Amino acid sequence: MIRARLIAPLLSAALALAAVPALAAEPLRIGLITTLSGPGAVIGADIRDGFALAVEQAGGKLGGLDTQVIEADDQQKPDVAVSLAARMTEKERVPFVTGIIWSNLALAMMPTLSGGNVFLISPNAGTSALAGAQCSPYFFNVSWPVDSIGEAAGAAAQAQGVKRVYALAPNYPSGKDVVTGFKRAFKGEMAGEVYTPFGQLDYAAEIAQVKAAKPDGVFIFYPGGMGINFLKQYDQAGLLGQIPLTGPGFSFDQDILPAIGDAALGIKGPLQWSPDLDNAANRAFVASFRAKFGRIPSYYAAQSYDSARLIGGAVAAVGGDLADKDKLRTALRAAPFESVRGAFRFNSNHYPIQNYYQREVVREESGMLTNRIIGTIFTDHGDVYAKDCPMK
Amino acid sequence: MDVLLLAEQGLNGLQLGVMLFLMAAGLTLVFGIMDLINLAHGSFYMVGAYLTAALVPVLGGFLPALVVAVLLTALLGLVVEAVALRTLYRRDHLDQVLATFGLILFFNELIRILFGPVPIFLNPPAALAGTVNLWGLTYPAFRLAILGTGLAVAVGLWLLIARTRVGMLIRAGATNREMVMALGVDVRLLFGLVFALGCGLAGLAGAMAGPVLAVQVGMGEQILILTFVVIVIGGIGSIRGAFAGALLVGVVDTLGRALLPASFRLVMDAASANAAGAAAASMAIYILMALVLAVRPKGLFPVG
Incomplete structure (x- = not known):
C-alpha cells in the first residue's frame, strides 16, 4: 500500500507549488537550458556559473528587474531540449532562453521558441544553419558561427x-x-x-x-x-x-x-576570447570568477556571462517593457553591453562581428x-x- | 599502403582487442555463470580508472596505484553484489537491467560528487610514456604494456578456469547451475567471488585504459556497448569466446577505419570516399556481429 500512502502528500505538495507563481510580482524570468548531467556537464557547469556571476554582479537585477533564472538539464538530448523549450514557452512563459551548448539542440528548439515569441540567446551553439537563409528574428548568437x-x-x-x-x-x-x-x-x-x-x-x-x-x-x-x-x-x-x-x-x-x-x-x-585578454570588463570578470569558483573560467563561462549582460543591457534599454518584442529585438541588436572580449557588435544575421x-x-x-x-x-x-x- | 604501416595497424587492432578482452572477460563470466545482466560493469571500469588516478600521487607510482585500485574495485564489487544484486538472481533479466542501470546513475553521480565533473589527469608511468622501436616501427610503449597485460590475464584466466578446483566449479556453474547447487557447492560464495573477479578485471581495464583515454564520468558506458558486441560474438559465458571476439572486434574495427576510406578512394572521388568510408568503418563491427550470429546464432564458442 505504498502507493496510497504517497498520494496524499504528493497532492498537497503539488497544490502548494501550483499556488506560488501567481503571487510573484513581474520579475525578469530567464530559462537556462543547459547540460548538467553526463560528460557534457563540465561545460554546463561553466555556463551556469558564468551566468550566475553576471546576475549576482547586477545585484540580482538584470536590466533593473528582479531576475529569476529557471535552470533545466537538457541531458545533451535534442528531444529533452525540445520539451524543455515547450515548458519554458508555455508553462514558465519566459521572454528569454539561454544556456544552450550544442548546435543540434539549438536547431531542434528554435521552431518552438520562435513560435512562442521567445528569444534564444545562445551562449555557444553557433551552427551555420541559423546564420544564412534560415536566420531567425528570435535567435541571437554570442559566440561565432563555428566555421x-x-x-x-x-x-x-x-x-x-x-x-x-x-x-x-x-x-x-x-x-x-x-x-x-x-x-x-x-x-x-x-x-x-x-x-x-x-x-x-x-x-x-x-x-x-x-x-x-x-x-x-x-x-x-x-x-x-x-x-x-x-x-x-x-x-x-x-x-x-x-x-x-x-x-x-x-x-x-x-x-x-x-x-x-x-x-x-x-x-x-x-x-575570440582568452582569460588574459586585456580590457576592464574581462579583468573584472576573470578575477571575480576565480575568486568565487576557485578555477579559471573557460570561454563557455565568458560567453554565458556576456549573454547575461546582453540580456541585462537590452532589458534596461527598453525600460523593462518585455511585452513589445520588436522593441526588445531592436535593443538586443544594438548589443548594449560591454563584452569581455572587447569590441562586439551584431551582424544582420544576429551573429557577432568581432576579433579572432x-x-x-x-x-x-x-x-x-x-x-x-x-x-x-x-x-x-x-x-x-x-x-x-x-x-x- | 606499405607493410610497416599495415603491421602497425594490425598491432593497433590487437591492442584494442586485448583492452576490450579485459572488459569482456568479467562481463561474460558474470553473465554466463550468474545469469546476471550487469549493465553497471562499465561503472567498475570507471571506478578502476578514477581510483588509479587518485592513488598515483598518494602511492607515488603507477604500478602500486594500479594494484591497489584493482583490489579496491574487486572489494567494491563484493559489497555491491551482497547489498544490491543478490536479491536479483531469481528475477527476470528486465528487472536486472533496470536495477543495474540504476547503479550506473548512482556511480556516475557518486564520482561526480567526489571528483567533480572535469575529466581528471592520468598519464602512463614515465618509463612507458615514450615509444619503442620494433624493427623500424615506432610504437607507443604503453600500448605494448596493455597488450602484454591483456595476454597475461588471458593466460591467467585460462589457468584458473582449466586447471583449478574453483575453475572447475565455474565451468560447471556456467553449464548447469542447478546441478552444481544440488551437489552442495556454496553457490552464494562462488557467485560473490566470480562477481568480485569480474569487477577486478573491469577495474584493471579501467586502470590500463586511463592513461590512453579520457578519465571522465560516463566513460564506462562508452566502452560497454563495444563490450557487449564482443561477448555476443564470442558466445555468452565463454572466456575463450570473449578472447576471440575481442581480438576480432579490435582488428576489424581498426583495419576498417584504416583501410576502408582508402579503398573507397580507388573507385570514387575523395570527398564521397571519405564520407562513405567513415560510415562503413563505423558499421564494420556490427556487420561482423550480424554475420557471426547468422552463421552461429549462439556466438563463436557457445556454452552449454
Whole structure:
C-alpha cells in the first residue's frame, strides 16, 4: 500500500507549488537550458556559473528587474531540449532562453521558441544553419558561427607558411563546418581529411595514417572527451614534438586542459576570447570568477556571462517593457553591453562581428594550464552567411 | 599502403582487442555463470580508472596505484553484489537491467560528487610514456604494456578456469547451475567471488585504459556497448569466446577505419570516399556481429 500512502502528500505538495507563481510580482524570468548531467556537464557547469556571476554582479537585477533564472538539464538530448523549450514557452512563459551548448539542440528548439515569441540567446551553439537563409528574428548568437574558428586556424596556418595539412574531425555537422572553414582560408594542400565516428575512443588507426602521410601540420577538431583521447594518444605516439598540432581554440580550453597535462603546452588554437585578454570588463570578470569558483573560467563561462549582460543591457534599454518584442529585438541588436572580449557588435544575421586571436597553451604561475594570446588573426570579422539572411 | 604501416595497424587492432578482452572477460563470466545482466560493469571500469588516478600521487607510482585500485574495485564489487544484486538472481533479466542501470546513475553521480565533473589527469608511468622501436616501427610503449597485460590475464584466466578446483566449479556453474547447487557447492560464495573477479578485471581495464583515454564520468558506458558486441560474438559465458571476439572486434574495427576510406578512394572521388568510408568503418563491427550470429546464432564458442 505504498502507493496510497504517497498520494496524499504528493497532492498537497503539488497544490502548494501550483499556488506560488501567481503571487510573484513581474520579475525578469530567464530559462537556462543547459547540460548538467553526463560528460557534457563540465561545460554546463561553466555556463551556469558564468551566468550566475553576471546576475549576482547586477545585484540580482538584470536590466533593473528582479531576475529569476529557471535552470533545466537538457541531458545533451535534442528531444529533452525540445520539451524543455515547450515548458519554458508555455508553462514558465519566459521572454528569454539561454544556456544552450550544442548546435543540434539549438536547431531542434528554435521552431518552438520562435513560435512562442521567445528569444534564444545562445551562449555557444553557433551552427551555420541559423546564420544564412534560415536566420531567425528570435535567435541571437554570442559566440561565432563555428566555421569562423576553423577559418581563423586556416588563416594562421597559411600565414605560417604550412604547406600540407592533415585534418581530423568527428562525423557530425559542426565537425564538417569547422573543416570547411579551415579550407576556406588555407590555400595549401590537404594531405588527408578524415571524419571519425562521434565519440570514438581509440585513434591509433588514424594516428598511424597521419604518421604515414607525413604532413607539415595536423588540424583537429575534437571537443570534450574525444580531444583528451586524441591528444593523449598523439603524444604517446611521439608525434607531438614532430608534427605541430592546431585546431579551434575550444579544443584546448579550460574544460579539458587539466586532464591532458603538460602534453598540451605550446599548442596553438584561435578563439575570440582568452582569460588574459586585456580590457576592464574581462579583468573584472576573470578575477571575480576565480575568486568565487576557485578555477579559471573557460570561454563557455565568458560567453554565458556576456549573454547575461546582453540580456541585462537590452532589458534596461527598453525600460523593462518585455511585452513589445520588436522593441526588445531592436535593443538586443544594438548589443548594449560591454563584452569581455572587447569590441562586439551584431551582424544582420544576429551573429557577432568581432576579433579572432591566436592563443597558446601555457602554464601560469599558480601551476594551472591556461591560454595566452600571442597575436590577432582577424579584426572585426563577420561571416560569409550573413549575405543570405533576409533580415537587414 | 606499405607493410610497416599495415603491421602497425594490425598491432593497433590487437591492442584494442586485448583492452576490450579485459572488459569482456568479467562481463561474460558474470553473465554466463550468474545469469546476471550487469549493465553497471562499465561503472567498475570507471571506478578502476578514477581510483588509479587518485592513488598515483598518494602511492607515488603507477604500478602500486594500479594494484591497489584493482583490489579496491574487486572489494567494491563484493559489497555491491551482497547489498544490491543478490536479491536479483531469481528475477527476470528486465528487472536486472533496470536495477543495474540504476547503479550506473548512482556511480556516475557518486564520482561526480567526489571528483567533480572535469575529466581528471592520468598519464602512463614515465618509463612507458615514450615509444619503442620494433624493427623500424615506432610504437607507443604503453600500448605494448596493455597488450602484454591483456595476454597475461588471458593466460591467467585460462589457468584458473582449466586447471583449478574453483575453475572447475565455474565451468560447471556456467553449464548447469542447478546441478552444481544440488551437489552442495556454496553457490552464494562462488557467485560473490566470480562477481568480485569480474569487477577486478573491469577495474584493471579501467586502470590500463586511463592513461590512453579520457578519465571522465560516463566513460564506462562508452566502452560497454563495444563490450557487449564482443561477448555476443564470442558466445555468452565463454572466456575463450570473449578472447576471440575481442581480438576480432579490435582488428576489424581498426583495419576498417584504416583501410576502408582508402579503398573507397580507388573507385570514387575523395570527398564521397571519405564520407562513405567513415560510415562503413563505423558499421564494420556490427556487420561482423550480424554475420557471426547468422552463421552461429549462439556466438563463436557457445556454452552449454
